Amino acid sequence: MKTKVINTPIGQLAITASDDAIIKIAKSDDISNENSELLDMACQQITEYFDHKRRIFTFPIRIGRYNEIYEQLRMVPYGTTISYKELAIRCGMPRAARFIGNVMHQNELLLVVPCHRVIKADGGLGGFGLGLDIKRYLLQLEMTPQNFLK
Numbered sequence: 001m002k003t004k005v006i007n008t009p010i011g012q013l014a015i016t017a018s019d020d021a022i023i024k025i026a027k028s029d030d031i032s033n034e035n036s037e038l039l040d041m042a043c044q045q046i047t048e049y050f051d052h053k054r055r056i057f058t059f060p061i062r063i064g065r066y067n068e069i070y071e072q073l074r075m076v077p078y079g080t081t082i083s084y085k086e087l088a089i090r091c092g093m094p095r096a097a098r099f100i101g102n103v104m105h106q107n108e109l110l111l112v113v114p115c116h117r118v119i120k121a122d123g124g125l126g127g128f129g130l131g132l133d134i135k136r137y138l139l140q141l142e143m144t145p146q147n148f149l150k
Contacts, residue, residue, distance in 0.1 A: 009137070015042050020062075022060065025042075057112045069087070073104075073114060078114075083120060084100045084120065086121075110130075
């Protein structure tokens with residue numbers, strides 16, 4: 001596995017790749033600069049996301065645990081939100097909103113599996129592992145009208 005750290009508006013993000021997929025994107029204080037085509041592609045796309053030039057990530061990922069839930073979440077369009085309850089319903093678990101919240105907290109693919117788009121049914125932000133200020137920032141970033149290249 002290789003890891004590369006990039007600077008973003010929400011701090012340093014460490015991107016970890018196996019031979020064929022990105023397996024983790026997380027906030028990090030590490031300094032790592034390993035190179036691979038896959039890491040370069042992921043870094044470029046994440047930079048484009050923060051520059052309002054990308055809405056969808058196309059690099060390969062490996063999700064692992066809770067794959068079905070995270071794949072449902074990946075279908076939530078850029079610039080929109082979904083409640084924990086609605087996501088639970090879409091996953092066939094209508095009474096599992098709290099469980100969905102716990103799964104979101106375990107997400108290891110920040111941005112690509114957009115757990116920041118999941119909010120409370122009453123419109124409140126709910127929780128976010130990196131803090132509500134970062135969740136608010138990401139939601140505002142996506143909801144700000146811009147001219148997109150992609």
